[in-house]
Amino acid sequence: MRRGPLTSRGAGALALGLALCAGAHAAGSPEALAFGVLLVSLAVACLLSLYLRRSPARVLRTLRPEAVAVGEECAVSLRISGRSPLPTPGGTWTDVVPAGLIGTASGSLPASLTPGMRETLELGYTVTGLRRGPWTLGPLTVVEHDPFGLARRTRRLGGATPVTVTPRVAPLASLSRVGGDAGVALATAERRGQGADNLIPRPYAPGDSMRRVHWRASARLGELMVREEEQESSPQALVVLDRGTSRWAAAAAAPGGDPAFEVAVSLCVSIAWRLANDGYVVEVVDGDGLALAALAAAPGADERDQLARAFATLGTRSADTLPHLDRALVGRTVGPLIVIAGRLEGDDAPVLARLGHRGALPLLFAADPRLDALAEARRAGWRVAALGDDVEDTWLRGTEATHVGR
Template sequence: MRRLWPLTARGTGAGALAVLAFLVAHEAGVGELMYFGVLLLVVIAGSVVSLFTARRTEAVTRSLVPDVAAVGRESTVRVRAGMRSALPTAPGTWEDTLSPGLSGRARGIFPALGSGLRGGDGSVELGYTVLGRARGIHSLGPLVVTATDPFGLARRRFSLGGRTRVTVAPAIVELSTLPTAPGEAGGMLQATTAQLGQGADNLVARPYAPGDSMRRIHWRATAHRDTLMVRQEEQEATPEASVVLDRGVLRWGADAVLAPGLDPAFESGVSAAVSAVMQLVREGYSVELMDSDGAALSDPLAGGEVFDVEALAAQLATLTTRKGDDLGRVAGLFAGVLTGPVVVVTGRLSAGDTEALAPLAHHSALPVLLGVGAASDAVDRLRMAGWCAASLTPDADIAAAWEQAIDRGAARVR
């Protein structure tokens, strides 16, 4: 905190006038001016002393609404400072310190305080808005107050409270809906069988198997088919989708491995991934977010649970890239199965990457790839292999890139 000259312009002028009074009193022999100069100095000294004594700060607390900030979204900050002073103070100014990942006009007029000897809580409430600029963990504070004495002669700058940690999550962009209904996109509400008591509605009969309880025998079906039949139920399965965020450091800028918010390309990739998760969850899919090496980046998210996606975004606030290059292993994660939508978010692509990813298009009803900084020829090769692919620059519109990829998917499934 920069040191501040303890006198205001008025106080500095009063001090200069006192010195001038001493000089004139000495030269002209006017004793009254000497008393006047002494009086001015006493008042100035008293003003300075009053700012440094009998002041007590109880606590400084902050709250954010919403409690997790996001890149590109404003949050309201409420600051409550508990202060007591034996002497009344004049209005001053305040400024809350913002770390580089946040921006806003965090300053204003600090109200006058009455004497704490009269009782009362002595708390001051302040407010301002901040805008998330960079993903990561940032801080607010300390609160810096510049106070003046009641005469406006002296001033003091001091800090109140400590720092408050603020989580800035990646931006969640609203994306367009998938070109088909969940069932047509490979996430059909498929009928799977389960033993009675595990699930839902539709009772059917199947042949008796060793170990089945005799209480589950379906006598009517047994008589009709002349063989022992037992009850089972038909259960609906939730449509599933997968989102793969490639964290391999070779795909992104070198700074992305150091800390969040440093590489614009990776920031765009993280935002695209969590936005895809949000859109799929809104459409009823159970979504799994994973790394290109198959490691889960979150627990599976149930369809419709958008608040869980917002919690996931907060978890991704500290995500960075990692060593390794596992993009070629993504196709192997889905080998031998037919799955619903698979969204892959990656960075730069090589010819070998497109060859390794090509087979996955035949195992997903809707394979989507968003490549941040990917070359157009690599994207074209993936499209020829059956992918719904689009490339985008770090500062491009994620929703537009998604729309471009999905439009090709709509043509593919018609």
């Protein structure tokens, strides 16, 4: 609600002063008239002291970090600078915090008694990511008060600053502990420590250095062979996020709208990050094969931020692509194959059975499995788990689940 320029005390003082002036004229009391004029003059002077001041020239808002994950904190710094011929009164300040963030963005403003000097005021507060999506902080609202508390002036300073709330990347357990029975275990420490180059022999060609001759292979094969370095490629992993609108609540079309879809997005980026750190080259696609993100093996912190930002505004799509997922991924064979779905029906079992052969370790997570949909998927060779509220627990239940051999 918009408030007037006078406080309740100032409005009372002005009303009393006017009443005294009117009563003094009728009663013929110069003392009452003088006191009434004093009160009215004081209220007017307090108003003028606030409204004649020049507004601050600049408001700079700085965020650290500029993008904040759900559940993590962001430090907001405000720097207000300007110059006024009059002393700066005290007051209060409030910064507008959107629904996607939570925090206390308000405080008191100190008064300054040095007129004409250029002043810089530093303010700060902390917000926590609450809902994924693009948001804006600000503008800053400052309410100044005169020393007598009779008048106030409300100003909006500066503009709004964009801030992105990204999905949480949860620390998941390594997949290597369950990869042995599926034939996709990685010895990541040894690979990183010893290198991944293999030496294989090939026939000698003119121009090859004699120092590269593989004498043992030459004796065995009866012709001159040389050593050839072959770079060992990193194993592939594929993560599929089903975005069909009919599989999720209607609110999932907008980022941060559906809690189940938010858990799915967080699980998706967390799995991608975990697999990349396990040594896999990871590709993340939606149900029609559209690429959402890609990660090289052993990524750095910058890649983690880019991955999270890529999913900050993701919502559902109109098409129901799960029934045709095997066609979208035709010709692709990977190690871990992870599918994250919304509603899962028993009728989806045939496509899952065809799709499961594309991965050495197929894992399925469903937010809303119907009837025996998970049992059907398990019989098709998938490790399955219902999507819960806790990303780490969901991942553990999925990776530890038993499956029926295909």
